[in-house]
Amino acid sequence: MNILDKFHHWRRKMRWDKQYKSGRWDSLASEKELKRYQQIIDYIETHGNKNPSVMDIGSGDGVLTMRMQQTPYSYFLGLDFSKVSIEKAKARKLPNAEFETADAITYIPKRKFDVIIFNEAFYYIHDTKKQEVLDRMISALNGDGIIITSIYREGTGCWEFFKDHTNLKELDFTNVTTDEELRYWKVGVYAKL
């Protein structure tokens, strides 16, 4: 990233903080979004280890963790570069869960995980950093770990990183639709090879 990219990146981070502060993203916890969280949870239950450790990159204010309260997990780490979203996630006081302000572009995981999730977050990673970030996160997966990705609508320029990755094998891929034509997500689950 050149200096201009870094400036825009910083500005975007500030924008996320402002939006989380204003409640702009409270809608993520609404019923309208439920199906995509449910699809991710179904994939964790179907393809993940029992009682998995989970890292959620770009976790926002912890909606996925909140939605997972009926699904046993041994440890949940949510990361987001928006400090405000992380403060909101911490305020939920969810069991066995930690939330950390961290930028996916530079974050180096301190342990291995059974499940790593990019839930509506991968497309925000700068194009020149997508490969590097994905590779770094794959190296933090346990041998039998899985990666789950959810992307709003088509996700052009994102899916190739997962589908064509030499160390990933697609286990399943779903279109999550709603009664609104333009509100849909694609969700994929990948095993580490």
Ligand SMILES: C[S@@+](CC[C@H](N)C(=O)[O-])C[C@H]1O[C@@H](n2cnc3c(N)ncnc32)[C@H](O)[C@@H]1O
């Ligand atoms: C649409 S929100 C999704 C939040 C959450 N995953 C969910 O679905 O409930 C995208 C999130 O990605 C975060 N994000 C964007 N770029 C990031 C980066 N480089 N590092 C960490 N988080 C990032 C934003 O702050 C925001 O919380």
